[in-house]
Amino acid sequence: xxxxxxxxxxxxxxxxxxxxxxxxxxxxxxxxxxxxxxxxxxxxxxxxxxxxxxxxxxxxxxxxxxxxxxxxxxxxxxxxxxxxxxxxxxxxxxxxxxxxxxxxxxxxxxxxxxxxxxxxxxxxxxxxxxxxxxxxxxxxxxxxxxxxxxxxxxxxxxxxxxxxxxxxxxxxxxxxxxxxxxxxxxxxxxxxxxxxxxxxxxxxxxxxxxxxxxxxxxxxxxxxxxxxxxxxxxxxxxxxxxxxxxxxxxxxxxxxxxxxxxxxxxxxxxxxxxxxxxxxxxxxxxxxxxxxxxxxxxxxxxxxxxxxxxxxxxxxxxxxxxxxxxxxxxxxxxxxxxxxxxxxxxxxxxxxxxxxxxxxxxxxxxxxxxxxxxxxxxxxxxxxxxxxxxxxxxxxxxxxxxxxxxxxxxxxxxxxxxxxxxxxxxxxxxxxxxxxxxxxxxxxxxxxxxxxxxxxxxxxxxxxxxxxxxxxxxxxxxxxxxxxxxxxxxxxxxxxxxxxxxxxxxxxxxxxxxxxxxxxxxxxxxxxxxxxxxxxxxxxx
Numbered sequence: 001x002x003x004x005x006x007x008x009x010x011x012x013x014x015x016x017x018x019x020x021x022x023x024x025x026x027x028x029x030x031x032x033x034x035x036x037x038x039x040x041x042x043x044x045x046x047x048x049x050x051x052x053x054x055x056x057x058x059x060x061x062x063x064x065x066x067x068x069x070x071x072x073x074x075x076x077x078x079x080x081x082x083x084x085x086x087x088x089x090x091x092x093x094x095x096x097x098x099x100x101x102x103x104x105x106x107x108x109x110x111x112x113x114x115x116x117x118x119x120x121x122x123x124x125x126x127x128x129x130x131x132x133x134x135x136x137x138x139x140x141x142x143x144x145x146x147x148x149x150x151x152x153x154x155x156x157x158x159x160x161x162x163x164x165x166x167x168x169x170x171x172x173x174x175x176x177x178x179x180x181x182x183x184x185x186x187x188x189x190x191x192x193x194x195x196x197x198x199x200x201x202x203x204x205x206x207x208x209x210x211x212x213x214x215x216x217x218x219x220x221x222x223x224x225x226x227x228x229x230x231x232x233x234x235x236x237x238x239x240x241x242x243x244x245x246x247x248x249x250x251x252x253x254x255x256x257x258x259x260x261x262x263x264x265x266x267x268x269x270x271x272x273x274x275x276x277x278x279x280x281x282x283x284x285x286x287x288x289x290x291x292x293x294x295x296x297x298x299x300x301x302x303x304x305x306x307x308x309x310x311x312x313x314x315x316x317x318x319x320x321x322x323x324x325x326x327x328x329x330x331x332x333x334x335x336x337x338x339x340x341x342x343x344x345x346x347x348x349x350x351x352x353x354x355x356x357x358x359x360x361x362x363x364x365x366x367x368x369x370x371x372x373x374x375x376x377x378x379x380x381x382x383x384x385x386x387x388x389x390x391x392x393x394x395x396x397x398x399x400x401x402x403x404x405x406x407x408x409x410x411x412x413x414x415x416x417x418x419x420x421x422x423x424x425x426x427x428x429x430x431x432x433x434x435x436x437x438x439x440x441x442x443x444x445x446x447x448x449x450x451x452x453x454x455x456x457x458x459x460x461x462x463x464x465x466x467x468x469x470x471x472x473x474x475x476x477x478x479x480x481x482x483x484x485x486x487x488x489x490x491x492x493x494x495x496x497x498x499x500x501x502x503x504x505x506x507x508x509x510x511x512x513x514x515x516x517x518x519x520x521x522x523x524x525x526x527x528x529x530x531x532x533x534x535x536x537x538x539x540x541x
Contacts, residue, residue, distance in 0.1 A: 062502055064538035071507075071534025075527050076104025076115075079534065086541065092127045105148075107525055108517070112148040112165045112389075116324075119143075136176040137190075143169040145324040149523035151388040151470060154375060164384040167328075168197040169320055185212040194231075194317040198328040198383065199242075202231030202316045218256055221268075225251030227313045229332075230277065237329040237373060237392065239381035245332045246277030249313050253289060262295035272311040274334055285311055288339060297347070305343040312337055314368055319393060323370050325521060327390035336365040344404075356406040367398040369435040372522045374471035388470065389523065397429040414449040433467035433483055436521070440464030440488070453499045462490040468522040489518030505536045 065086065071079040078100070085095040102117030119142045126135025146165040175190030187209040195201040207226040212219065230246040255268025270287035287309030294303045312335040319326050344358030375388040406420035421442040426434035445459035466486045492514045497507040511530040519525050 064503070065540050067536055067538045069534060069536040071509075071532050073509075073530060073532035075106045075530060077530065077532055078102050079532065091129050092125070094125050096121070096123045103527070105146075107148075107527055110148050110525065111160055112150060112163060113146045114148040115144075115146065117144045131181050133179040134177060136174075138174045139172070141171040143324070145169075147325055147385050147389040149325060149389045149521065151375065151523055154472065155387060159387070162382070163387060165389070166197070166384065170195050171317065183211050183213050184209065186210050192317065194315075196328055199234030200232065200316065200328040202229070204229045204315055204317070218258060221255050221257070223251075223253040225249065225253070225272075227251075229313055229315055231316055231332065233328055233330070235329060235381065235383075237327055237381065237386065238376065244278045247280070247313065247334055248275045248277065249273070249311055249334060250275075251311065255289060263292070264294075265292040266290065270310060274311060280333060285336060287311070287337075299348055301345060301347040303343075303345055307339060307341050309339045310337050311335075319368070323391055323521065325389070325391055325524060326370070327373055327385040327392060330393045331395070333366060333395065335367050338363045338365060352411060353407070353409045355408075356404070358404045360400075360402050360404075362400040362402070364400070365397045366395045368393045368395055369431065369437070370521070371435045372468050372470055377472070391521065394431060394435070396431045396434075398434055399427040401425045416447045417445070419444040432469070435468055436466045438464045438466050454496070455499075456494070456496040458492075458494045460490060460492045462488065464488045470522070484522060486519055486522060489516055490514070491516065503538045506534075507536065508533045
């Protein structure tokens, strides 16, 4: 019998145990030493040295420490400005500025003297180190203006000839600032003495120390305010006796800054106490002071909002700088700005175009408004401001709704453009109108550098209608007691300059180029077309 052969394979088991070697000779390791012998390679190749590529650089403009500007124009206008600064040491410096601007008047159909002048001198001495910065300031300013704004057809020639319309204001101040790289970040103090040619005088001291420190990665800030005001007038508008005013406002404003991703919030509150020294009531105020911003789309769109209030100290000096034709018979009191609620968007439409739009609602109690003084034919006061040609101050509770828009564009380093506008609506409690507050204000500017030597600029602004009021007491010629509407106006200004050298520049300026015969204040027309030419010279000692 024959059958196929079927082979089989037996199971194999792998030895898992690692064998132990007892031979000591096999466990010894030999020490091997390596020796490398270097031989120079003969080569005649010499690589050429690399050269940096040349970059065309514009020559850096030299910066001078001092300059002198002189200018003259029509209407007998003269302007001069001298700025000087000098380093006393590696840390200390001294600076000074002397300014003068005057005009001989010449406004059409104005019967009183309308010339004006301003002369000011400011001096400072300071120091800058790694741990501290400080400076001390002192200055003096003299201003001469005339109450030339007479109401037409109410005064005879003899009365006009008897008017002494000149007013002189003087300001003397001393102050200083201190900044430390410590909790006391920045503090400032300033004392101002202000007086005029009619016996009015005012003293004001303002101190603002500020503390800043971090707690648990949060920035804490505390601002303090000390605002002392004391003044007097020799008479009232209708010839009454002299009177005084005085207020001391003390404020404490703590706040905390919170940052989280794209959100930034400043949360604070303001505590103020106003102590009346002569007349009025002493009061305590609490104000919200909260602001915040959120980056919706990086720098392209930033939403911001705020709720802020404060106690604003008004002064005779502040009123004069806003309206040079006020009478030296004003009532002075602080303004309670209860709150200002606002929200807006700002950012960039392109890398060189930025925008800002905002809406706000403001509630102010005891807000000052300029209002034309009336005229009494039998008034015993015969001073130069008592003939309808001056302004008083009235106070009212004002609620303001406003919208603001702004657009700025830097088309290149040689061309820039900007335009902004504010549209407001006012609500009063007592007065018929918000006197002399315009509902519309628009401004625009364009600056162009044609060449390194030639540049020019144009700016225009528009101011809407304002309301004022005129009243005659014991009238001879009847004039209705009703609000007067001041027409809206626009002003076109331009300038052109030629840089003759790095030191010397010539310029030509034109104001009110449209020759508009508008009134900034009631019965106060402005100068027509104004041309001013001059030169500026830079130098070092």
